[in-house]
Amino acid sequence: MADLTTNLHAQSFWRDARHLATENKLTLMAAVILLLFIVLSLLAPWLIPYDPLAVDSTAALKPPSFAHLFGTDALGRDIFSRVIIATRLDIGMAIGAVFLSFVVGTATGAIAGYFGGWTDAIIGRFMDTIMAFPLFVLAMGIVAALGNSVENIVLATAIINLPFYSRFARSEVNIRRDMTFVEAARMGGNRSFRLLAFHIVPNILPTMMVQGSLNLGWAILNAAGLSFIGLGVRPPTPEWGIMVSEGASYIFSGEWWTFVFPGAALVITVFCFNLIGDGLRDMIDPRSRR
Amino acid sequence: MKIVLSLATRIATAVPSLIGVIVVTFLLARALPGDAAVYYAGSSATPESIAQVRKALGLDKPLWFQFGDYASRLAHGDLGTSLSSGQPVLHDLVARLPASMELTLCALLFAMAIGLPLGIAAATRPGKAIDHICRVIVSVGAAFPTFFVALGLVYVFYFRLGIAPEPLGRLNDTYFTVPPTVTGFYLIDTILAGDLAAFDASLAQLVLPSISLGLFALAPIARIARASMLASLSSDFCRTARAMGLSRTRIVYGYALRNAMLPVVNILGMVFSFLLGANVLVEQVFAWPGIGAYAVNAVITSDYAAVQGFVLMMAILYILLNLAVDLAVAAIDPRVRYDG
Numbered sequence: 001m002a003d004l005t006t007n008l009h010a011q012s013f014w015r016d017a018r019h020l021a022t023e024n025k026l027t028l029m030a031a032v033i034l035l036l037f038i039v040l041s042l043l044a045p046w047l048i049p050y051d052p053l054a055v056d057s058t059a060a061l062k063p064p065s066f067a068h069l070f071g072t073d074a075l076g077r078d079i080f081s082r083v084i085i086a087t088r089l090d091i092g093m094a095i096g097a098v099f100l101s102f103v104v105g106t107a108t109g110a111i112a113g114y115f116g117g118w119t120d121a122i123i124g125r126f127m128d129t130i131m132a133f134p135l136f137v138l139a140m141g142i143v144a145a146l147g148n149s150v151e152n153i154v155l156a157t158a159i160i161n162l163p164f165y166s167r168f169a170r171s172e173v174n175i176r177r178d179m180t181f182v183e184a185a186r187m188g189g190n191r192s193f194r195l196l197a198f199h200i201v202p203n204i205l206p207t208m209m210v211q212g213s214l215n216l217g218w219a220i221l222n223a224a225g226l227s228f229i230g231l232g233v234r235p236p237t238p239e240w241g242i243m244v245s246e247g248a249s250y251i252f253s254g255e256w257w258t259f260v261f262p263g264a265a266l267v268i269t270v271f272c273f274n275l276i277g278d279g280l281r282d283m284i285d286p287r288s289r290r
Numbered sequence: 291m292k293i294v295l296s297l298a299t300r301i302a303t304a305v306p307s308l309i310g311v312i313v314v315t316f317l318l319a320r321a322l323p324g325d326a327a328v329y330y331a332g333s334s335a336t337p338e339s340i341a342q343v344r345k346a347l348g349l350d351k352p353l354w355f356q357f358g359d360y361a362s363r364l365a366h367g368d369l370g371t372s373l374s375s376g377q378p379v380l381h382d383l384v385a386r387l388p389a390s391m392e393l394t395l396c397a398l399l400f401a402m403a404i405g406l407p408l409g410i411a412a413a414t415r416p417g418k419a420i421d422h423i424c425r426v427i428v429s430v431g432a433a434f435p436t437f438f439v440a441l442g443l444v445y446v447f448y449f450r451l452g453i454a455p456e457p458l459g460r461l462n463d464t465y466f467t468v469p470p471t472v473t474g475f476y477l478i479d480t481i482l483a484g485d486l487a488a489f490d491a492s493l494a495q496l497v498l499p500s501i502s503l504g505l506f507a508l509a510p511i512a513r514i515a516r517a518s519m520l521a522s523l524s525s526d527f528c529r530t531a532r533a534m535g536l537s538r539t540r541i542v543y544g545y546a547l548r549n550a551m552l553p554v555v556n557i558l559g560m561v562f563s564f565l566l567g568a569n570v571l572v573e574q575v576f577a578w579p580g581i582g583a584y585a586v587n588a589v590i591t592s593d594y595a596a597v598q599g600f601v602l603m604m605a606i607l608y609i610l611l612n613l614a615v616d617l618a619v620a621a622i623d624p625r626v627r628y629d630g
Contacts, residue, residue, distance in 0.1 A: 129310030133605045136567025137585075138314075141601035144589045145318040221435050225571055228437045229586045244438055248575065251445050263438035271433035 027279030030272040037269060041087035050078035052085045052238045061255050071257035073246065075236075079257060082238035083265050089239050091269065093154050094219040100158035102212045105165025106201065112166070113173030114196050120170070127163040135160040139222060143231045153232035157222045161215060168211055172204040210284050214277035217270040224266055240266045300620065304613050311605040316360050319598045320353070369602070370595030374587065379599035383581055387603070388474025389460055390573065390580030393503065394565050396496050400504035401511050401561070406554070408508075409515025413523060413550075414542055424512055431509030436568040440502035440575040447498060454498050457576045461492045499576045506568050507561045514557045518550040525549075555618050562611045566604055 040047065050068075056076035064071040070079035112123040130138065142156040176182060177200070185199045224241030227233040233242050240262040247259030335343070344350050348359050363369075369379035412424035447454040460476055461468055466488040469479035477496070480489035522528065523546050531541045570582035577583070581600055588596035 125306065125310070128307065129314060132307040132311050132609055133314070133601070134563045134566035134608045136564075136570065137601055137604040139567075140570065140585065140589060141315070141318050141597060144592075144594070144597045145321045217433065224435055225437065225568075228435075228571060229574055230590050241435075241437075244435075244441065248441055251441060251449060254449060256445055259438070259441055263435070263441070266435055266438065267433050270435075271429070274429060274433055 024279055024282065026275050030275035030279070033268065034272040034276065037087055037265075037272075038091065040084055041091070044081075044085045044088070048078075048081035048084050050081045052077065052082040053236050054078075061250065061258070063255075064257050070261040071255075073243075073258050074250065077236075079243070079261050082243060083240070083262050086238040086240050086243065086262065087265070087269070089150075089233070089237070090220055090224065090241075090266070093150065093157070093223040094216050094273075096154045097157035097161065097219045097223065098212050098215050100154065101161040101165050101215075102208065104158070105162050106169045106204075106208055108162075109166035109169025110173045110196055110201055110204070113170035114177055114192070114200065116174075123166065124170075127166050130160065131163050133160075136222065136225060139226060140229075140231065143226060148231055148234075150232050153223050153226050156226070157219050160222070161219065164215070165208065165211060169204060169208060172207060173200055176200050176203060206284050210277065210281045213273070213280050216277065217273035220266070220270050220273065296620065297617070300616055301613065303616075304609050307609050308606070311602065311609065312361060312364065313357075315598050315602045315605070316357055318601065319594060320356075364602075369599035372588070372596040372599075373593045374591050374596070379596050382584060382596065383599055383603050386579060386581045386584050388471075389578060390569055390582060392460075392475045392477065393496065393499055393572070393578060393580060394569055396500035397503035397565060398507060398561070400500050401507035404504075405508040405511030406515050409512040409517075410519050410542075410547065410550075412512070412516045413519030416520070421516075424516055428509045428513045428516075431505055431512075434505070435571075436502055436506050437571040437575055439505055440499065440572050443498050443502055444575065455491070455494045457495075457498065459577050459579055460495055461488060462495075466491050495576075499572050499578060502575070503565060503568055503572045507565055510557055510561055510564070511554065514553050515550065518553040519546060522546040522550040552619065552623055555615060555622060558618075559612045559615045562608060562615075566608055 054077060056072070059068070059072050059076040060074055062068055062072045062076075068078050068080060070083060072078055073082075108123050108127075112120040133141075139153075139156040139160050142159060143152050146152040146155065173196075182195060182199055185195055190199065223232070224239070224244075227239050227241035228245045230242075230245070233239040235242060235246065243262035244259045244266070247255070247257075247262065250258045348356055351359070367380055369383070371377070372379050372382055375382055408420075408424050408427065412421040415421055444454070444457050448457055455462065467485065469476060469483040469485060469488060472479050472482050476492040477489065480486070480492055523542070527549075528541055528546055531545055536544075569580065570586060572578065573580045573582035574586055581603065585597060585600035587593075588600065
């Protein structure tokens with residue numbers, strides 16, 4: 001019996017996914033491009049033509065050519081290799097931040113929505129305080145206070161995203177708190193935490209995941225913005241934001257390739273994440289299909 | 291009387307946020323890596339001088355006492371002294387605030403001027419070319435990092451085409467005289483000083499930064515304008531108006547638009563959060579002498595008092611802007627006004 005239901009579930013999932021892929025070619029294309037990016041970055045050590053950190057003063061600021069597809073920067077480093085290898089760090093930071101805020105936000109939001117009262121008031125007040133700041137400014141403050149490192153960029157990005165997850169989880173749990181299936185589980189002798197963790201939270205996970213995927217692009221922009229102004233990632237580490245910022249100084253001498261390629265990688269990745277997020281939302285919530 | 295009362299309650303809702311913001315900025319400064327006293331005592335500090343600094347800064351007192359001290363200094367407008375400029379932080383920030391505000395407001399104006407008509411046009415012609423253009427602009431606008439757009443614009447319009455002025459600050463003071471400060475907004479001050487050449491020049495300096503910043507805010511505004519116009523046009527009152535034979539212009543601009551404005555004004559709070567944050571990035575690209583560029587410099591040089599002052603000032607500004615948005619909503623929407 002259980003097998004049958006999971007089978008049905010799996011079938012409908014794949015049918016949905018196929019429907020989406022054929023219906024919404026953009027989502028499919030975004031997924032393919034993103035997958036390509038990720039595979040490229042994972043295979044990077046065997047693929048990239050140059051060491052991303054190797055300095056070669058004879059080849060400084062060369063325009064794109066067959067030897068250097070994206071040209072070279074002021075230190076003669078191959079921009080193509082650097083852009084490819086940076087994919088890991090950029091996507092990794094975003095996924096780390098989204099994962100952190102997803103876990104903590106779902107937990108706090110679920111507790112607030114389930115227990116209500118004082119717990120709800122305290123958690124809500126805490127989230128309101130985060131929301132009282134312009135978010136990027138708060139992230140700057142957090143990184144400045146905790147220290148200038150990649151971990152703290154991830155942490156800061158996670159903190160400024162926390163209220164969105166927490167509020168969302170709170171309202172979703174609040175709706176389900178007194179639903180029949182929860183009542184049934186409660187009658188079955190489940191305690192509050194068990195009820196929350198095994199009956200209610202699994203129910204809100206799909207919508208929460210969509211929220212997370214919609215958030216990934218934004219998290220990348222935030223982390224890249226922080227490293228653009230010199231926080232977190234330090235040279236010579238290849239990362240798109242810092243590469244754009246290093247390239248910016250050559251804008252007045254016309255070496256456009258120094259900032260265009262890392263910037264374009266950033267834009268394409270964020271765009272793909274946004275499209276996939278929209279596609280997933282349509283899949284989970286057919287009402288939002290327009 | 292009732293309106294005054296509801297205004298007062300609305301203003302009172304900002305107080306908890308304000309307290310929260312003050313607590314967080316205090317804690318941020320306390321979370322500094324290492325011992326703050328060692329840091330402030332400088333590199334050539336002896337154990338005695340560190341102890342002295344600790345006593346002078348009150349760091350030997352309990353945390354709640356330090357917080358009381360911090361709050362009372364804030365109440366007197368004392369944000370500490372900046373290490374890099376040697377000036378009081380408040381003085382630095384107030385001197386630079388008009389530059390940032392002028393840029394932010396111009397960007398908002400640009401975003402509204404393009405985003406609203408775009409959203410409305412898309413909603414009134416669903417499925418047509420303008421609808422698709424709107425959709426593309428919205429999704430592309432959300433994917434482009436502000437700093438990348440800013441650099442691209444500088445490259446094309448300054449370096450390639452030579453139309454835009456050099457992206458270095460608000461006014462080139464070798465050719466133009468900086469107007470005497472009245473409002474701090476160059477666009478207004480130059481007119482007050484009767485210096486039209488300087489007005490043109492400062493306007494030219496503002497165009498590219500405002501567009502780069504505004505593009506970021508344009509996407510949410512156009513999206514919400516389109517969605518709320520669609521909802522409003524398909525509502526019963528519009529159907530009734532159509533059935534009664536009112537002209538299309540009358541329906542769209544007289545009735546639907548008024549009702550659709552509310553969500554747009556509501557989202558402005560979120561838009562301001564974006565703008566104030568992205569401001570920092572744009573100021574960095576255009577060497578704009580605002581508080582964002584000041585803060586970046588402070589962060590890089592570990593000038594903590596300046597960073598703390600910046601975060602606090604931005605947060606207070608944001609709370610005030612949100613309050614203004616709330617009041618605007620109350621002014622537009624009679625339901626909110628009378629609910630109290």
